Amino acid sequence: MSKSLFDKVWEKHVVLAEDESHPATLYIDLHLIHEVTSPQAFAVLKERGFNVKCPEKTLATIDHSTPTIMDENGEPLYVNAQAKKQVNLLLENTKTHNITTHGWDSEHRGIVHVMGPELGATRPGMTIVCGDSHTSTHGAFGALAFGIGTTQVGHVLATQCILMRKPKSMLIHVQGGLAKDVSAKDVILAIIARIGVGGGTGHVLEYKGECFTAMSMDERMTVCNMSIEAGARAGMIAPDQTTFNYLEGREYTPKDEAFQTACKAWAALKSDEDCAYDKTVILQAADIGPMVTYGTHPGMAMPIDAIVPQAVDVAEENALSYMEVEAGTEILGRKIDVVFIGSCTNSRLCDLRSAASYFKGKQVAAHVRAIIVAGSEPIKKQAEAEGLHDIFTAAGAQWREPGCSMCIGMNGDIGKPGELIVSTSNRNFAGRQGPNVRTILASPATAAASAISGVLTDPRSIKLGAYNEL
């Protein structure tokens, strides 16, 4: 029988097959952990006297509650004592259980979904979980990767397995090539706008089409990252030469002959031509332009130059009211207060390079705070080697230490009530970036162009030379 990429990866990891009376027991190849969703799981292990079954298949970092600014002695400036306690507890727990941890002293520390791929710990065909919904990011490598709750973090620590019924499959086929100046972020926002914020519930997505094969790994990660914003726990892209080139030479990637052997096995990880999906959605790449959100969930997204649509229900009416947006009007040109470039969605080198091309030789508008946060220490280092940080700081933007930062605001990086933020992150939920703070999700290009002009700006208009007229 023909199989999809998802079928192939799933089947290879079944320890005990599901039947009517019980779910499948699924083996996990890589368990990523961080400070926020693991403390209660370690407490259960301690309470019940269990050890971590496979410390070597567990990898930890600190990213959510970590500050992005340091004091004069280079010490992290925590938002409060509880955040510091949480970070220190992760460091203690992982030390107790011999888990490799990229803490403050590691040159690899970063947002968990940036760090895993960078280390080559994320590889095709693996099952990867983390107590974090954006674990879907790792599907860019043809891995089956999804977020779990803290109880399941405990299960994986103790048994390296989880209990789960096999989700349904959905093919997202984007046909044709993208127009110039349209980014991976625009593609995924267009997909979510099309299928809806709950459209992927119960499904694993597979992204197929020239649009994705032409993307770099950084871009594919942006797409898979936001699968969860359509309600899908996971999103996958078949591995190819781009994937293998990315992985070669990384710390956890097999070396030499073992790498060649691995590549051969990885190359077989693709859906059979005639395999069946529970659902198929087809989009035309040529129809996709720069996208922004106008409401309070990622499905409320539209082309940047479109008119805000009528609310379909009370929740959407409330969303428009929260955003102070009126149906039937444009959102383009709206005055903004803050620009955030970062998060597990858009904090990689290609994102920073794209942003820098708009900042170069320009000044951030006087009324705008622009905050740029690299996804990891290696990205920060490379960006600095390329002089990107000089471009940002010369323009008046802040260049911070790596972490989740303003995407989730747990570390105190939040907006002020009433502020409007153009953010390259993944969630525009009410209050996500601070109480009564409003968020417009956009690509790094749109965010950077808007930082300079001080209003929501179509990045294509900058390239067209309209910049000076704004």
Next chain:
Amino acid sequence: MSFDPVISITSTTLVLPASNIDTDQIIPARFLTVTGKEGLGKLAFYDWRYEKDGSDTDHILNTNAAKACQILVAGHNFGCGSSREHAPWALYDYGFRVVISSEIADIFHANSLKNGLLPIVIEKSAHQWLLDHPSENVHIDLERQKVRLPKNGGTYSFKIDPFSKHCLTHGMDEMDYLQDQIKAISAYETNL
């Protein structure tokens, strides 16, 4: 967290009709620096329930009647967004034992089942009846998988994974179940 097995409940409902209520609304991220699970009920729907100075808003969740409700009826696609298990911890601690919607997000659904909060996805007509009739006494029978609505609203079946049902009604712990398979897991590993 230990929880009381859900077997049958008769309770008034609290209705939050908005669609797509995300877990950031259920418990905002700034409260996730906690390292325990207890006492999160007071933080449930924090930004809806409290003014900037910490005083109560006039939100329905702050009424005594709401605090007596064990059944939360919510709009379509409840619990979307972040995987934080703090969301069901907070709802359980607030006093809810059942969440009913026409769609419930995957991770929240899975997390709820592990914490004694019964997620029920019900057909649209019954969901609409519940949205239209707040504060009614509704009966949930997990064994028979039925929701009985009062005032001739009818009786509706709901689906639940038999394994989850067994865990909920017998107080069985998934960790014990997985531990019982540790030999099979090790055998799988030797074939890797």
